[in-house]
Amino acid sequence: MDIKGIGITNRINSYNKISTNKVNNVANKVTKDRIEISKEAKALRDYGIDKSEFDREKKVSEIRTKLSNGTYNVDAKLTAKAMLDHMRGIK
Template sequence: MNIKGMGPLATVNYYNKIASNKIEKIDKVKTSDRIELSKAGKVLNDYAVEASSYDKAAKVEEIKNKLLNGTYNIDAKLIAKSMLDVMKEIK
């Protein structure tokens, strides 16, 4: 049985032949998805953002007042549980 392989020169020539054959690029039509909100949707979105910021500001103000009055109590068990839950999510 006679098996002939490709020598180093034949391999280089084959590679150069493939590299020289340029494939024409086809221009693809760029498509993208779009969503447009109606005016009512935009107003509702603005309202939701304002309401959430108002709630946060009110909560911060409430905590500040409790800290100043010395009536802010922290549940250590609840904080420890929350910390453990976050650590479990990270893994």
């Protein structure tokens, strides 16, 4: 008959066996990250922009021309007001 002692060495060995089994079990699992964009988020993507009224390329071209001519001016108060209105949810 094999009688195992109750000394510290046996306790450490038992702990190591359990720890190794847990690590091996975790290592065998393969997980994949996944992201899903909700319907609401997709709808918000184009919120407030009517594509027929907004021509991005034309607007960028106009700004570039004004910048190169030195005629592009921005009203800081109007910009700040628009930003605050946007944060407050006012359109």
